[in-house]
Amino acid sequence: MSDEKKAPDLSRRKFIKNSGYVAGGAIGGGILTSLIGTSVWNGDQKTAPETTTNNADSYNRALMYFRRRKDFEILSAATERIFPEDENGPGAIALGAPYFIDHQLAGGFGNNEKEYTRGPFSEGTDYQGYQSPLKRHEIFSAGIQAMERESQENYGTSFVDLEGEQQDKILQKFQDNKVKMKHVSSAYFFDQLRTATLSGVYADPLYGGNANMDGWRMKEFPGSQMSYIQQIESEEFIDIEPSPLKDHL
Amino acid sequence: MVKTLDKVDVVTVGVGWAGGIIASELGKAGVKVVGLERGENRSTEDFQMVHDEYRYAIRYDLMQDLSKETITFRNNPGETALPMRQFGAFLIGTGVGGAGTHWNGDTWFFSPYDFEIKTMTDKKYGKNKLPKEYLIQDWGITYDELEPYYEKFEKMAGTSGELNPLRPERTRDYPTPPMKSTPMLDRFEKAATNLGLHPFRLPSANISEAYTNPDGQTLNQCQYCGFCEKFGCEYGAKSTPNVTVIPTALKTNNFELRTHANVVGIHHDGKRATGVRYVDVQTGEEFDQPADIVVLTSYTVSNARLLLLSDIGKPYDPNTGTGVIGKNYCYHITPVVTGFFKDKFNASMGAGSLGTTLDDFNNDNFDHSDLDFIHGGSITMKQLGKRPINENAAPKGTPNWGKEFKQKSIEYFNRSIPVTSQGTSLPHRNNYLSLDPTYKDAYGNPLMRLTYDFTEHDHKLHDFISERCAEILHEMGADKVETRDLMEHFDIVPAHNDHITGGVIMGEDPETSALNNYLQMWDMDNVFVIGASAFPHNGGYNPTGTVGALAYRAAEGILKFKEKDGQLVKAKDSSRA
Ligand SMILES: Cc1cc2nc3c(=O)[nH]c(=O)nc-3n(C[C@H](O)[C@H](O)[C@H](O)COP(=O)(O)OP(=O)(O)OC[C@H]3O[C@@H](n4cnc5c(N)ncnc54)[C@H](O)[C@@H]3O)c2cc1C
Ligand code: SF4
Numbered sequence: 001m002s003d004e005k006k007a008p009d010l011s012r013r014k015f016i017k018n019s020g021y022v023a024g025g026a027i028g029g030g031i032l033t034s035l036i037g038t039s040v041w042n043g044d045q046k047t048a049p050e051t052t053t054n055n056a057d058s059y060n061r062a063l064m065y066f067r068r069r070k071d072f073e074i075l076s077a078a079t080e081r082i083f084p085e086d087e088n089g090p091g092a093i094a095l096g097a098p099y100f101i102d103h104q105l106a107g108g109f110g111n112n113e114k115e116y117t118r119g120p121f122s123e124g125t126d127y128q129g130y131q132s133p134l135k136r137h138e139i140f141s142a143g144i145q146a147m148e149r150e151s152q153e154n155y156g157t158s159f160v161d162l163e164g165e166q167q168d169k170i171l172q173k174f175q176d177n178k179v180k181m182k183h184v185s186s187a188y189f190f191d192q193l194r195t196a197t198l199s200g201v202y203a204d205p206l207y208g209g210n211a212n213m214d215g216w217r218m219k220e221f222p223g224s225q226m227s228y229i230q231q232i233e234s235e236e237f238i239d240i241e242p243s244p245l246k247d248h249l
Numbered sequence: 250m251v252k253t254l255d256k257v258d259v260v261t262v263g264v265g266w267a268g269g270i271i272a273s274e275l276g277k278a279g280v281k282v283v284g285l286e287r288g289e290n291r292s293t294e295d296f297q298m299v300h301d302e303y304r305y306a307i308r309y310d311l312m313q314d315l316s317k318e319t320i321t322f323r324n325n326p327g328e329t330a331l332p333m334r335q336f337g338a339f340l341i342g343t344g345v346g347g348a349g350t351h352w353n354g355d356t357w358f359f360s361p362y363d364f365e366i367k368t369m370t371d372k373k374y375g376k377n378k379l380p381k382e383y384l385i386q387d388w389g390i391t392y393d394e395l396e397p398y399y400e401k402f403e404k405m406a407g408t409s410g411e412l413n414p415l416r417p418e419r420t421r422d423y424p425t426p427p428m429k430s431t432p433m434l435d436r437f438e439k440a441a442t443n444l445g446l447h448p449f450r451l452p453s454a455n456i457s458e459a460y461t462n463p464d465g466q467t468l469n470q471c472q473y474c475g476f477c478e479k480f481g482c483e484y485g486a487k488s489t490p491n492v493t494v495i496p497t498a499l500k501t502n503n504f505e506l507r508t509h510a511n512v513v514g515i516h517h518d519g520k521r522a523t524g525v526r527y528v529d530v531q532t533g534e535e536f537d538q539p540a541d542i543v544v545l546t547s548y549t550v551s552n553a554r555l556l557l558l559s560d561i562g563k564p565y566d567p568n569t570g571t572g573v574i575g576k577n578y579c580y581h582i583t584p585v586v587t588g589f590f591k592d593k594f595n596a597s598m599g600a601g602s603l604g605t606t607l608d609d610f611n612n613d614n615f616d617h618s619d620l621d622f623i624h625g626g627s628i629t630m631k632q633l634g635k636r637p638i639n640e641n642a643a644p645k646g647t648p649n650w651g652k653e654f655k656q657k658s659i660e661y662f663n664r665s666i667p668v669t670s671q672g673t674s675l676p677h678r679n680n681y682l683s684l685d686p687t688y689k690d691a692y693g694n695p696l697m698r699l700t701y702d703f704t705e706h707d708h709k710l711h712d713f714i715s716e717r718c719a720e721i722l723h724e725m726g727a728d729k730v731e732t733r734d735l736m737e738h739f740d741i742v743p744a745h746n747d748h749i750t751g752g753v754i755m756g757e758d759p760e761t762s763a764l765n766n767y768l769q770m771w772d773m774d775n776v777f778v779i780g781a782s783a784f785p786h787n788g789g790y791n792p793t794g795t796v797g798a799l800a801y802r803a804a805e806g807i808l809k810f811k812e813k814d815g816q817l818v819k820a821k822d823s824s825r826a
Contacts, residue, residue, distance in 0.1 A: 197650075
């Protein structure tokens with residue numbers, strides 16, 4: 001881990017603490033933006049009209065999978081540590097990644113659709129891949145509970161109330177496979193959480209994350225362009241306003 | 250109750266490149282063909298919403314439904330194999346067009362050395378160049394014999410490319426000129442030339458200009474849209490079975506395409522196949538489809554599995570080294586060396602096989618006398634079109650999450666690019682396919698069991714080729730050059746390479762091969778088994794050009810067999826022939 005990561009970051013901590021309210025809808029996209037205090041990723045509001053389904057106040061910002069607000073807050077806080085808000089632009093929460101994950105857990109992703117789920121089950125070697133009978137949504141629920149347990153045991157308080165670096169320590173423990181979970185390794189849970197977070201940050205906004213395509217803007221990825229045949233040979237880097245799939249419909 | 254259908258001339262199991270070529274060639278010759286395909290039909294129209302990284306490259310929308318069927322895997326015969334529950338190391342396609350619908354399009358032809366690898370290696374380096382566990386053998390065909398079929402495949406596919414300076418035996422031009430280049434690829438070319446190497450443009454199925462093939466099918470010009478491999482093409486600009494051989498076959502009115510038809514076994518009387526059994530995957534109904542000739546075109550796993558399930562051919566036994574079905578399973582060893590640059594380039598623009606490549610360290614193009622491996626791999630820089638969920642390259646030492654990760658993965662998104670290789674994979678005695686004793690598919694049949702590990706040879710080849718890739722990136726002026734290590738053991742999880750081969754191999758001797766050089770089974774004259782499953786080893790190039798050439802040759806063989814029953818090739822002196 002870098003030194004930077006260990007530096008206390010009060011503004012972010014405040015941000016993450018407040019993030020809990022996102023679930024309750026108390027913080028709209030605009031407020032989040034001013035809270036973070038930078039408008040880098042917000043430069044092109046024109047492309048995100050009021051009615052867009054990707055605004056933080058849009059109707060799909062409700063929970064399909066998680067039943068308890070607290071679980072969603074823990075998930076949100078963890079995603080924000082994986083992909084934090086910084087000088088490049090918004091973090092996982094502002095981009096809507098936690099909603100993306102919630103919605104995905106309610107569907108085929110959470111239910112291991114198109115995956116082999118028959119028994120018998122045995123642990124296998126390090127090279128044989130995922131072998132648990134648990135469904136992905138069960139792993140996320142169990143992982144979130146385990147994060148909270150770690151937090152209570154080590155710091156006597158909830159994961160959502162920890163300092164960012166304390167949250168990082170717990171997440172690192174998961175990644176290093178040092179947390180006991182039933183029927184699944186904590187490293188597997190962490191890996192799934194990480195991939196899901198990045199998917200929520202960078203998938204087409206149609207899935208509910210990557211709000212305003214700001215994930216793409218940070219990476220200077222133009223999204224779904226129809227053709228680059230006119231630009232492919234260019235010596236210069238070309239700035240292209242990103243285009244979402246809904247423009248193809 | 251199983252319903253028995255009317256008999257047809259030929260039934261193919263699977264309708265991808267191999268099945269499509271058989272259907273089009275036989276259909277044109279007036280032969281009635283039924284193509285049974287477990288997946289659904291699709292065409293260019295299905296890809297209007299295809300620029301969706303999450304759906305296609307993360308959730309693998311176009312890949313095989315593993316809930317119905319997967320493989321089991323173990324590293325060695327001493328372990329218990331467990332199911333591959335999720336995709337990882339390699340992907341397997343499904344649906345009409347097979348993996349050909351969403352391939353990159355690198356369209357190669359194997360070298361003369363590949364086809365006679367045993368003879369030529371022994372001759373030049375002596376019989377003891379490799380330990381005897383490596384089961385290299387000649388293919389029973391030479392490059393010159395296969396060349397006319399490569400030509401057929403390329404003309405049908407409209408391949409875009411230019412001649413390879415290190416393959417002088419090929420003089421024929423490509424049907425279409427090379428694709429456009431990019432500043433990064435130009436830099437690669439210049440650096441390689443400075444190093445005394447021989448770069449040229451990667452032969453590609455992303456077609457450089459509109460092209461009408463000899464069957465009258467038109468391919469459009471590639472738009473470099475950057476959503477190519479793992480995606481279908483919304484322009485009909487990628488040469489796929491769906492826009493070439495399958496419509497050609499349908500046009501003859503001699504081809505019937507039956508989708509959602511999962512073949513579960515081959516009927517036979519010990520000497521001849523009489524047809525196949527399939528399940529309608531939507532309704533569960535079972536059907537028997539009688540046929541004069543059964544052609545397996547169902548990719549490596551299904552080709553070998555259907556033979557084993559149906560008790561055709563002698564299963565390979567690694568203990569005794571006898572038997573052939575399941576033998577010589579191979580892979581592609583894939584060095585990946587990433588260059589991190591100071592300046593930005595348009596990394597999101599690209600195409601599945603937009604690249605520049607070189608053959609200086611492939612085949613026997615360099616002297617291996619002082620090296621403890623043979624062969625090598627093509628070395629390529631490709632500009633695929635980066636996509637943001639998957640592409641998070643950052644210099645070593647960067648954590649893979651958190652603030653620094655975010656910073657670095659964003660910084661390098663448009664500043665990094667890999668050089669990779671398709672490293673030759675040699676057969677090893679312990680790497681093979683067999684039926685799993687425990688795990689079953691949705692229809693109650695045993696899964697295919699893969700026993701596979703990287704060999705010492707793989708590690709040596711990988712490290713040597715990685716160093717060559719790194720030299721080019723340094724010469725290109727990369728700020729940092731980083732090599733991905735080959736894991737000690739093959740791991741079924743991290744993506745490595747999609748090319749799995751062998752299991753039903755061709756050759757000149759029925760003792761050591763399953764098929765003759767028309768891909769006709771030695772043990773059952775009216776069964777042909779087509780695909781990379783026929784490769785005795787996997788050479789230093791992507792496989793599909795060679796699969797296509799072998800399919801054209803097999804089609805010719807099937808027509809000959811229809812004229813005159815029996816074995817098309819005389820087996821080399823062996824105890825059984
Ligand atoms: C992402 C990706 C990129 C690739 N890129 C390249 C590349 O650049 N260059 C290259 O040379 N190769 C590439 N390949 C490999 C290439 O796609 C294959 O070599 C090629 O498609 C093989 O053609 P095939 O007809 O033998 O098999 P497939 O294309 O796999 O077709 C087999 C068909 O059989 C069907 N089938 C299987 N079992 C049954 C059954 N029991 N009953 C009924 N139907 C069945 C399947 O559904 C499938 O449609 C790539 C592969 C992938 C996955
Ligand atoms: S890169 Fe070219 S061939 Fe590939 S999908 Fe896009 S337009 Fe089609």
